[in-house]
Amino acid sequence: MGDSDDAFESRNEAAARMLTNRRSPRRDFDGILRSHAAAAGVELPRSPAHPAPNIFHRALVEPGAQMMVGGAADIGFEGLMEAWEHAGPDHAETIERVRAAHRDAALSGIDLLAESPFAKGLPGLLRAIEEADDRLLCAAVRACTKASGTLAVLLQQAVHAPGILTHLMSDVMWDEWVRVGGVAPDGVAGEAAIAMSTVQYLIVPGWAENLERYRAFMDTHSAAHSIPRGPRVVSTSHVP
Template sequence: MVRTKPSATVLALIAEVEKRGCTANPFKVERWQKEAWLPRSRDWLVPGSAVLRPEIVHRAVQLAALSRPGRSIAWRGWVFWAFDDTPESAQRLRAALAKTLQRPFVRADVEQVPTGDSDRATRARRKAADRLLEGRRSHRRDFDAILRSHAEAAGFELPSAPSRSMPSPFHRAVLETGARMMLGGSADVTFEDLMQTWEQARPEAAETIERARTAHRKVALNAGDDVDYVDLMEQSPLADGLPGLLRTVEEADDRTICAAVRLCTTASGTLKLLFERAAYEPEILPRLMNDVMWDQWVPHGGIVPDGVAGEAVITLSTVQYLVVPGWPEDLERYRSYMQALLLAPPPKGPNP
């Protein structure tokens, strides 16, 4: 196929990228524009001049650094869409999040979820849940235990694990219950099912779990006398399973969807930098751990791997942002706290 000769502006951008130690070519630039990671070339120049805008050069250098032959930049491309915050970029984020939510169903060849409360439909959903989990291994590495072993080797004591600790979404029991709820919603998973799952995944949180049970019983007993009673299971975003989550993502406005992904990815990037710094400033870790967001976000939402696994982590955090009251404010507060730790000067060593 005959391609148009690259313009002088494109060649100038490639030259600037190469000056900064990265590589680019017209084909890469064309792909970045096709994916809406880089604006159209007519928007690259400082108005009234032939000078490239610094932010365009910076964006191109970032893209060149992320690009590898035969590999997608995966969720890192979402970051550019989130920061651009346009109707087009928001729609691309919706599509990417929806695709990630549906990926396990596509892999398991679950094309249609059986509906209804008949025994036949319930059994069909159970079988579909089993297919979702076929060949899937739960994470055996205990994030908290790994950190503590490294700290002990360095002669540094970390705070004790809080009893409030939520179960990891990657624990086998949580995966099994989650698969059933994604398929059948609150019709297939009761509050007690959730408590039993929590017990299996976090037996050390028995006291917290029993308090939750007691509070739920009191609310249920008083439900008949309370005209304003709301069943929290029915109000959950998972009450309708996967369709409910997809609807939540689709109905979020442009600004909200971009803000959600922007905060989740920025917070994860800041956490990564702090972990790197903690290698020679271990006192950073206790400061990070003495916050509720360490428990609710760091182990299963803060550490983002490459590839589709990272897309799943970002999607999980984004859904929490969209559906959990107060969670965006908590994550923004924690991100600001982490940013302050990152910008703080390192402690001075002992005087010689």
């Protein structure tokens, strides 16, 4: 990767190329659901981890691409916080709490951003896959694929039983998983979503246990509101 100015500029150029012709939607999936619910006079719950309203906001996607290419050091904590401020101007209180937590950790000699599983960017994520035990990797792919299939069924059922969304969205895994890879459409986008979930399963402390808990939670609601299942969203034929 390199620490020289030329290396830094090269990484920034690579990140910019990743975003060429990429449109940033006005709302992400979460925002679309909330907009439709609000129009019907319903306020959907927010989990304790709820971040900025649109995680695909251009202000977040650009530094996200930089982090994927060069790691956390290329953007820095303040750069990341400034991006969140632009994406969520109404979330000043939450952002300040995050800043305070990082300041307190820094005073104790801990760099929370550097300890993030995503601190080394894409090279670090690929290394986590390469170094994973074969059995654990297969278990992670299977668990993430099954969870996405269950989620797809529940979202279909939510058309007939809207209360399902209230239960799904009140859990921390709505923000830590559903919004960032839980919804896995058929094709390349779905495969990428499963891959990202698999990486989180492998490297984020406690994430695997939370996904298993959430899947059991989803299974309970799926059985309670059972309707005929449509096609699975992601094929599992390639899963060991």
